[in-house]
Amino acid sequence: MPYRYRCHDCRAEQPEAGDRAEAEAFRDRHRQWAHGGLAPDNEQIERVPAGGRDHDGRYVSSSAALLLLAVLAVVSLGARALGH
Secondary structure (H helix, E strand, O other): OOOOEEEEEOOOOOOOOOHHHHHHHHHHHHHHHOOOOOOOOOOOEEEEEOOOOOOOOOOOOHHHHHHHHHHHHHHHHHHHOOOO
């Protein structure tokens, strides 16, 4: 999942990083270079929305839910047809 570091105090923004550790390393370098090692109050590391699926999110896709409902409907109709 890509991340990005932002320092709102000096309006610095990191290009998209491959992971959180890379964004934290950028933050540490920025603090040393721009703030003398101090941590500005208004900084953040944020997750960058990606076009793909969020692997950290725990959800069921709507397609899978609809497929499950369709299968259950077919099984139910089959059971009724057989008299069960």
